[in-house]
Amino acid sequence: MKRIAMTAGALAVATGSWAQADWSAVVSECEALADKAAPQSASERDAALGACVREKSGALRTRLQAQKVAEEKRKNDGFRVFLRDSSTAVVNPGGSELGAKGASLSILYKDGEDHSLAQVGLFGYWNARDVATLPVQPFIGASWQRDPTATPKNDIRDLTAGVVTQPWGVGAAGGFIPLIILQGIHRTDLYGTKDGTLFRAHADLLWPPLSRGTFSIVPHVAGLWHRRTEGGAQEGWWRSAYAGVVVSANWPLPNSQSITTSLLARRFYDVSVPDGNEKRRDKYLKLGLDYNLFDVNDTNAAFQPSLFLQREIGENFLTGVSKANKTSFGIRVKLTH
Structure with missing residues (x-):
């Protein structure tokens, strides 16, 4: 499987894909x-006349099919860039492809005042290549998270690089597919104490009947x-682990738009911390409701806006933001390119 995005390895060109060909020109010729x-x-x-039309129609079909194959290869083999939410959410909730939710600007009402929050990232990836018989897909990214209502304030900038791979494909191990993410992150925390470097080994466990289409459940560890590296008592290695699940569902609307509901639940705990620090244990819960202002079935849509309402509770060790208990919209x- 050349693309970890679960796309089919072979291109099937349906008759309808030729609907816009200039058949009248063939007949006229x-x-x-x-x-x-x-x-x-x-x-x-x-x-x-019939023999001529059949011959030239076949040639036109062959040419159109070659063009589609070339276009598909160009898309799959090239470098793609996304404007999205963060550099830590590498895979979509359904585990189906690289590139997670879009970048967000939101409003939080707290203590009688409105505050602006931001989650913005640039994320790019190359098509998967076989390395020692395994498909390996490299990616890079940068992101910015801002929340002036947190204590302390959050203003975190990340630079990241990593790879995604699948040890085996569909049909092995009872049909389950592990999606492995190996990632390095360089973090700058303007207000907090999370400056430094992170390394992550993350595994999504996909089961095709529950990780495609309009509904998905994906557990992960x-x-x-x-x-x-910020200095002080917290300087040094913090080793942690987490386990959780992502549940998402898409509800189509009559106007080709849709509503997406999502749940991210994780349990974090520290395995070891620098001397003088207490080990942390916390849970993180994020509930989301998105009204998609685009056709979610259009996989080629470059511009994908949505309105959202989101509830967050707990501390997410991965993103580095402060412990949350907030609702934002x-x-x-x-954006994809």
Whole structure:
């Protein structure tokens, strides 16, 4: 499987994909050739015309199919860039492809005032390549998370790089497919104490009947190694782990738009911490409701806006933001190129 995005390895071109071809030009060309030919009976002319149309139609189909294959190869082999939410959410909730939710600007009402929050990231990936018989898909990214209402304030900038791979494909191990993410993150925390470098080994466990289409349930486990460099008692290696599940469902609307509901639940705990620090244990819960202002079935949509309402509770060790208990709403935009 050349793309970890679960796309089919072979391209099947349906008859409908040729619907926009200029078949009238084929018929006109054959009629012109028939008119220039030696005089024939009506039946001979019709037979010759039919043979000409079949021959040239077949050639046109072959050319169109070659163009589609070339276009698909260009898309799959090239470098793709996304504007999305963060560099830590590498895979969609359904585990189906790289590139997670769109970048968001939202409003939080707290203590009688409105505050603006931001989650913005640039994320790019190359098509998967076989390395020692395993498909390996490299990615890079940068993100910014801002929340002035947190204590302390959150203003976190990440640079990241990593790979996604599948040890085996569909049909092995009872049909379950592990999607492995190996990632390094360089973090700058302007207000907190999370400066440093993170390494993550994350595994999504996909089961095709529950990880495609309009509904998905994807459990996951991961290990985190965070080397803090801001100085003080918290400097050093923080080794953590988490386990959780992502549940998402898409509810189509009559106007080709849709509503997406999602749940992210994780349990974090520290395995080891620098001397003088207490081990942390916390749970993180995020509930989301998105009104998608685009056709979610259009996989080629470059501009994907949505309105969202989101509830967060707990601390997410991975993102580095402060412990949350908040509800926010706003607009989310995902751009692909």
